[in-house]
Amino acid sequence: MRKVNEENERIKRRYLKYLKAAKRKDPSTVQKAADGILKFETSTNYASFKKFHIEQVIKFRDRLNEEISKTTGKPLSKSTIATILAANKGFIFWLADQAGYKQRVRHTDADYFNMDAKGQRVASAVRESPYPSLEMARHAFNYMPEVSEIDQRNKALFAFFMLTGARDGAVASLRLKHINLIDGCVYQDAREVKTKNSKTITTFFLPVDDEYLTCFIEWVTNLRTEKLFGPDDPLFPPAEINVIDGAFKVVGLKREIYKNANAIRQAIKEAFTRADLPAFTPHAFRKTLVKWADTHYPTRQAFKAFSQNIGHSSVITSVSAYCPISIEEQGELIKKKKKRNEDD
Template structure:
């Protein structure tokens, strides 16, 4: 019978997870990814003690990665997925090699065997060509969004919010009214109240992309405050209130509850684009759309730096590298001087 857990391994893993959470400040999602990678590795060794680690185990794990398939799609794992798995295990075994009781059994160099081939690493770190919606496509999708019902008005305001600020979907899902300042035309993404990336507090002023977005968003916030009497702690994009009617369950209005995650938020934006006949662009891709707009709109270095801060980036390099790459077609035009 195969052992499901090794108590000794479980104890040292808990210590590692505490290290990730404490000194390194990693979030729960990141810690869970490490836990999953380590659990997968343990499964390939039959849950042997980490003190019995041998480099052959790392080699075997890499081989299994190359033949494994994605549980959702059934397709082989991508190079980036495999690279992520071995990098997390490498981090763990480097840490393990410094712990009492393991130093004499695992060397720092042993962890180096958790590596893909050079070719695989190159493929894993090759950036994908992104599909990015144009400003015209965004405006078309926005204009075609219906606004007859309360939920439709909410959804349209949500789309407008993404175009005004480049806010991330998780932050939008957790956005309270207290973080919206219409007088100063900004959203103060308070990490104490919202789910921001890396728990970073961000001040996002409304971008002058198109006045229609600002009008829509302001009208929605004003409606929540003045008509529905929503308070500071209530959500800007609340869940619907569901009630039982003649035809079964139906939307009866808006609740005062936040969405627990951003899945519904993403669906709203994707649906807006597909309904307009475009690809299902996700909210995060709109940050690339806005960065390409800002690259032309803000001509000074200082102004573009301000835009970068609006997205929550400490460095302009992050903004350009992540959201404004030069695609192959444009690369050719620039080389030819067009």
């Protein structure tokens, strides 16, 4: 059981409430802030924040640079360190305005949590992340079994990701009423669906592969006509598990949405590993689809429509985050330009 400073706990609760209620931060962002502040507090042996001084921050930064991740067994990444420091910088800046702390903490004290310029460049550097090609995705899809209801659900889930590029958190919270098979779209209503930044998105099914659409339509039809699921029932329901003959067995589907996207991520990973491919996550599909769209929507207006379709307010986000030029492509394009100049 960890040590607790009750005075610190009270002021931290106030700050986290401020982030959630006033700054409207996502729960995951609030949790990261809480984790980062706790890490700093631990480094001071839970000393009162009223005894804050910059030497604590200097020692804390040095400790972060030396710390070994329990998950990877390697030093903390620069991006992880940057996240931890940013969490504490925001907290200390806020603390400087709070009664009981104003005389002890100044706004400029928060600057000591800044990362050095070199570390910041490393932390913010864009790196290529692996993603499945269209052929790899179709190969994994074809390998998925269709024997049980859970098998059928997982295959429809895979198809849905390829049709929409939706984020897994949103998909986990979708209900049947959000699906419009007539117009071929899903209405991600932020009042009910856990979209990023609570953004309402209308996503039309992408014409990537007819097999995906057929699979998904069959799943929705089955839920509505065979399982008699209604509008408020989940699009991808969790498994209903009971004890039968002393063992846990799947007996059907629940009429409730997932609490998080963990099971959905696992289902997609298993689909790829079953086909002897890397365990890609659902988010990797977004890059697959952006690469596909880069060819299939060549005009500025068409690609803007695609970008909007996957929930991006700006085409720049789609291009910079999901469609970077690889080193190989960079070399090929530069060499082609040189060759054209020589030919001229």
